[in-house]
Amino acid sequence: SCLTFVSKQPHTIDIISYLGWICNIRAGNVQSLGNHIKASSELVAFNIDQAVTSVSPAADGKWTISQLPCHGDLVTDLDFSPFDDALLATCSADETVKLWRLCSPEKEQPGGPELNLSPGLGRLELVLFHPTSSGLLAVGAAQSALLWDTSRQDAPLAVLEKHDDKLQSLSWKQDGSLLASSCLVSSAHSRTRSLLNCNMETFVSYPNQAFNLCEPSCLCPPPPLHPVSPVSHFLATTPTRGACAVPKMAMDTLSCEVMRVFQLTDSCIMPISYQVPRKVEFHADLYPDTAGRTPAQSAQEWWKGENAQVHPPPPPPPPPPPHTHTHPAAPGLSASSSTLSSASSSAAPSRSPSSSSGLSTGPGPRPSPNSKFRHIQGSVRHRDAHITNLKALNLTTPGESDGFCTNAQRVAVPLSTPGGQIAVLELSKPGKLSDTFLPTVQNTVNVADLCWDPFNPRRLAVAGEDAKIRVWTVPEGGLTETLTEPDLLLQGHTEKIYSIRFHPLASGLLVSSSYDLTVRLWDLGTGQEVKVLSGHQDQIFGLGWSPDGKLLATVCKDGKVRVYDPRKSTAPVEEGPGPGGHRGARVVWVCKGEYFLVSGFDSNSQRELSLYSVGALASGPLATTEGDVSPSTLIPFYDPDTSLLFLTGKGDTRVCIYEIVPEQPYFLECSSFSSQEPHKGLTFLPKTVCDVREVEVARGLILTKTTIEPVAFKVPRVKKEYFQDDLFPETAVWWESSLSSSDWLAGSNGKHRTIKLRPSDMAPVSEAPKEVPVKKYMPSSYYLEEKTDEQKKDELLSAMVAKLGNMDDPLPQDGFEGVDEDEWVSGRDEAYSFESLFIFV
Numbered sequence: 032s033c034l035t036f037v038s039k040q041p042h043t044i045d046i047i048s049y050l051g052w053i054c055n056i057r058a059g060n061v062q063s064l065g066n067h068i069k070a071s072s073e074l075v076a077f078n079i080d081q082a083v084t085s086v087s088p089a090a091d092g093k094w095t096i097s098q099l100p101c102h103g104d105l106v107t108d109l110d111f112s113p114f115d116d117a118l119l120a121t122c123s124a125d126e127t128v129k130l131w132r133l134c135s136p137e138k139e140q141p142g143g144p145e146l147n148l149s150p151g152l153g154r155l156e157l158v159l160f161h162p163t164s165s166g167l168l169a170v171g172a173a174q175s176a177l178l179w180d181t182s183r184q185d186a187p188l189a190v191l192e193k194h195d196d197k198l199q200s201l202s203w204k205q206d207g208s209l210l211a212s213s214c215l216v217s218s219a220h221s222r223t224r225s226l227l228n229c230n231m232e233t234f235v236s237y238p239n240q241a242f243n244l245c246e247p248s249c250l251c252p253p254p255p256l257h258p259v260s261p262v263s264h265f266l267a268t269t270p271t272r273g274a275c276a277v278p279k280m281a282m283d284t285l286s287c288e289v290m291r292v293f294q295l296t297d298s299c300i301m302p303i304s305y306q307v308p309r310k311v312e313f314h315a316d317l318y319p320d321t322a323g324r325t326p327a328q329s330a331q332e333w334w335k336g337e338n339a340q341v342h343p344p345p346p347p348p349p350p351p352p353p354h355t356h357t358h359p360a361a362p363g364l365s366a367s368s369s370t371l372s373s374a375s376s377s378a379a380p381s382r383s384p385s386s387s388s389g390l391s392t393g394p395g396p397r398p399s400p401n402s403k404f405r406h407i408q409g410s411v412r413h414r415d416a417h418i419t420n421l422k423a424l425n426l427t428t429p430g431e432s433d434g435f436c437t438n439a440q441r442v443a444v445p446l447s448t449p450g451g452q453i454a455v456l457e458l459s460k461p462g463k464l465s466d467t468f469l470p471t472v473q474n475t476v477n478v479a480d481l482c483w484d485p486f487n488p489r490r491l492a493v494a495g496e497d498a499k500i501r502v503w504t505v506p507e508g509g510l511t512e513t514l515t516e517p518d519l520l521l522q523g524h525t526e527k528i529y530s531i532r533f534h535p536l537a538s539g540l541l542v543s544s545s546y547d548l549t550v551r552l553w554d555l556g557t558g559q560e561v562k563v564l565s566g567h568q569d570q571i572f573g574l575g576w577s578p579d580g581k582l583l584a585t586v587c588k589d590g591k592v593r594v595y596d597p598r599k600s601t602a603p604v605e606e607g608p609g610p611g612g613h614r615g616a617r618v619v620w621v622c623k624g625e626y627f628l629v630s631g632f633d634s635n636s637q638r639e640l641s642l643y644s645v646g647a648l649a650s651g652p653l654a655t656t657e658g659d660v661s662p663s664t665l666i667p668f669y670d671p672d673t674s675l676l677f678l679t680g681k682g683d684t685r686v687c688i689y690e691i692v693p694e695q696p697y698f699l700e701c702s703s704f705s706s707q708e709p710h711k712g713l714t715f716l717p718k719t720v721c722d723v724r725e726v727e728v729a730r731g732l733i734l735t736k737t738t739i740e741p742v743a744f745k746v747p748r749v750k751k752e753y754f755q756d757d758l759f760p761e762t763a764v765w766w767e768s769s770l771s772s773s774d775w776l777a778g779s780n781g782k783h784r785t786i787k788l789r790p791s792d793m794a795p796v797s798e799a800p801k802e803v804p805v806k807k808y809m810p811s812s813y814y815l816e817e818k819t820d821e822q823k824k825d826e827l828l829s830a831m832v833a834k835l836g837n838m839d840d841p842l843p844q845d846g847f848e849g850v851d852e853d854e855w856v857s858g859r860d861e862a863y864s865f866e867s868l869f870i871f872v
Contacts, residue, residue: 053096053300063124064156064171064199065108067273068295071116072281074133077273077295078106099140101129108158113278113341114165114326122155128170130181146181152190156198163207163341164333165326171198176212180330188334208338269296277302279321280344284313285401311401402690402699403757404675404728409686409704409744411733418456418739420464423447424711429479430615430664431530431573434681434712435734436491438483439720439766441509442732442739443491445478446471451495453478456739457509470510472503474517480531486538486768493517494528500543502555521553523560529571536580536783537775538768544571550585552597554772561776564595566603572616572631578624578671581780582645586616586629592648598778607648612636615664622674622693626653630665630678633657638665640678642697654697658687668715672762673728675701682709688744704742710735718762723788726755753796754789761785 068077079098102123112118117133129144150170157171166181167188174197178188194214202211277291283304290305307317320343327339425445428434435444440459446452451474456464476495484490489505502519526546534540539555550571552562569588576583583595586609593603610616612632620627621642629641629652637660641652658665663680669691670677678687684706690699712734721727722743729744748755762785769781789795 063105063107064197065122065158066110066275068275068293068300069109069111069119070275070277070293071111072278073116074111074119075275075293075300076109076111076119076133077300078109097134097138097140099131099133101131102127107154107156108171110158110160112160113162113322114324120158120160120168122158122170124154126151126153126155128155128158128168128179146184148179148181148184150177150179150187152177157201159201159203161207161330161333162203162205162322163327163339164330165328167330167333169201169203169210171201171212174198174214176201176210178210178334180334182330188330206338206340207333269298272296280324282318284318285311287311287314287317289317402701404673404688404690404701404746405699407675407688407701407728407744407746409688409742411706412741412743416461416741418442418458418461418464419737420466421454421737421739422464424734424736425478426711427477429529430662430681431617431666432480433666433714435714436482437714437716437732438485438488439717440488441505442714443472443481443483444734444739445481450474451476451478451493452513453481453491453493455491455505455510460509470512470514472505472510472514474501479528482531482533485533485535485766488766490518492531492533492541494531494543496527498522498524498526498528498545498547500528500531500541500553519555519558521558521560523551523553523563524549530574532574532576534580534772534775535576535578535765536769536781537772538770540772540775542574542576542583544574544585546570550574550583550595554776556772562597562601564597564601564603566593566606567591573618573629575618575620575627577620577627577645579780579782580775582624584618584620584627586610586618586631588613592618592629592643594645594648598776605646605648607643608651610639610641614662617664617667619667619669619676621669621671621676621691623671625693626691628667628669628676628691630667632664636660638680640665640667640698642691654695656698666713668713668731670715670718670729672718672760673758675729677713677715677729677731679710679713681711684709686713704744706733706735708735716741717766718788721788723754723759723790724751724793726751726758728758748796750796750799752793753799754793756789756795756797759788761787
């Protein structure tokens with residue numbers, strides 16, 4: 032979220048990247064016949080005439096506002112080009128029309144217009160782009176309409192016949208062949224290129240506080256008056272300053288959204304979404320081909336008599352084949368971005384249907400995959416499992432460090448007490464810690480990073496600010512006294528160490544990065560440095576091993592991501608552009624090691640995620656998605672069994688969850704988890720601690736200022752007596768090594784064995800018998816329409832009796848994705864009881 036201040040210039044409009052509600056604005060108190068708000072697929076612009084003191088964040092994202100001083104007098108109308116989201120036309124009481132090339136609201140807006148037109152007909156009221164031709168504008172003055180080719184600034188194409196009274200509105204026919212206009216007298220006019228007259232009737236009304244969505248009762252051409260019948264309506268609660276429709280290509284197709292309107296009020300902009308009540312998936316009958324973004328002709332071609340139509344956008348290209356580290360570098364996709372609360376990929380952005388105010392910016396309506404983990408639920412376990420009364424927590428570890436670390440048996444937490452002390456706590460002994468004595472590991476210097484040996488739950492490696500790594504062994508059963516002498520002291524770095532990581536397969540192999548711009552490999556068996564990797568030009572933010580342990584990826588402050596094959600070369604085997612910001616970053620491998628993901632900052636200090644294809648780093652990220660503005664680095668945790676990515680930062684209260692897929696849209700947004708207070712760290716336990724009987728797919732530990740709390744992440748399923756084998760594949764035994772460090776250095780490769788998580792007394796849900804569907808009955812509303820009082824009384828009883836025996840009426844959750852229809856908890860008994868009670872009252 033952010034706080035934006037706007038200066039007190041009177042004749043301006045605000046440009047906004049729209050991601051949800053925006054409140055606490057001061058809409059312009061203007062009196063004009065034009066639009067006060069307009070939207071493209073990327074931006075919203077609206078009039079202001081007073082200062083905007085602050086902007087409130089939306090519930091599911093943030094608004095970014097910038098100001099564009101436009102005219103020397105009142106802005107009377109504005110319109111976005113149908114072919115360019117950044118091209119805005121404005122007209123004003125100062126008798127000019129201007130075209131603006133807008134920038135992203137995070138950047139400074141242009142100092143002047145691209146085009147300035149002065150028709151010389153007095154105050155201008157209306158401006159409207161042509162629907163099929165590029166650079167063609169209709170401009171409305173007091174009693175005349177003009178057609179203007181923006182490539183010819185000297186004079187308009189035509190000045191249409193003068194109206195009998197003040198011009199009120201202009202509207203192009205969808206194919207661009209006719210221009211309709213209306214004035215204060217009860218008549219309307221239509222103009223063609225030959226300026227022929229044609230009588231028409233005005234048939235659309237604009238009430239002040241209601242938006243009506245209608246459909247024609249007849250699709251035939253003339254008669255001139257097309258009867259309309261109301262389908263749905265929305266009654267606003269506040270007076271309307273203006274309203275605009277969102278372009279079709281921005282609809283949330285997975286939520287069956289067919290129309291979206293932005294209502295401008297005195298103090299807020301409210302998105303109003305019209306959705307067809309259907310199951311959450313793509314319905315082709317609701318989305319016929321829509322006009323694309325390429326103009327069909329130029330203004331001159333249209334004026335000569337051509338009637339070319341805008342073609343639908345081409346289908347999206349197929350996703351690129353997955354790359355592996357053995358493939359040569361290949362051209363990739365350039366990345367655009369979307370928000371983390373409605374994250375999506377650069378190539379095929381999508382929006383979670385739960386985000387009613389988010390916009391999809393893809394090339395057109397098309398289906399997008401849903402995650403079966405979409406409705407994952409996170410919950411803090413019972414207080415009996417908490418470790419409490421934790422004191423003097425160290426909050427100064429680097430932002431790229433997890434802040435604490437855990438394994439299946441114990442957790443290590445740095446303290447702020449002198450001497451770089453670390454508390455080692457047994458997970459098998461939850462409860463309140465002693466107020467008096469807490470045995471610790473004493474490092475003598477401040478802790479920079481720490482991690483447990485994955486193959487030895489008693490061995491802890493600690494990186495200190497003195498450029499040394501200390502390796503400790505915790506006694507069996509836990510600490511009973513303070514440890515002051517490490518088992519091993521690794522020296523070689525010349526400056527402060529930033530990160531340390533154990534090898535995922537080889538025992539006793541550790542890698543570290545330092546401010547001395549080197550990455551070093553250590554053999555803990557010999558206590559010696561075995562490799563020094565070079566090539567970094569600035570601070571090394573983060574590093575990560577590939578799942579097979581062959582490659583090492585790094586992200587650096589010099590704006591590069593690099594991949595090393597340490598056994599073959601000390602120089603990177605591949606590199607490419609990394610995050611544009613310089614505030615920290617992390618890297619984690621995903622999708623079986625064919626991709627890796629970097630969490631960092633863009634050049635505007637906004638948090639972002641970038642997905643890279645190994646073998647194609649030079650072409651940049653395959654997909655990028657943006658988050659909010661926050662000083663803390665997003666720390667990623669990836670579960671290879673489910674492809675779930677958990678993201679949070681120190682000081683955050685929210686854990687974002689995505690499923691990462693190796694195809695468009697790459698990022699599938701799932702439900703997030705929020706804690707009551709900011710957490711200082713999050714780590715995850717081995718999959719074997721998860722309660723599969725409760726469909727628990729992950730369990731983490733959240734560190735707060737005084738507690739360590741376990742959090743269970745579960746997928747809602749009904750038939751818990753069955754093992755959900757679609758959610759729990761065989762898991763790798765990553766806590767057992769597959770080879771020694773010497774074998775790995777000699778060129779050998781290992782692989783983890785796998786185990787099944789299914790209890791012996793549970794049958795897989797894939798083998799569960801399917802229930803026979805029962806006969807469906809009409810809802811009670813069907814029986815109560817257009818009935819007399821006596822009929823209603825009689826048929827009410829019949830409807831209630833029918834419902835008591837009906838167990839297959841659709842419920843709201845029937846529209847959810849991620850599970851089979853027969854997997855939801857049935858709440859019908861309770862629902863029928865409530866509905867019956869309501870009807871009786």
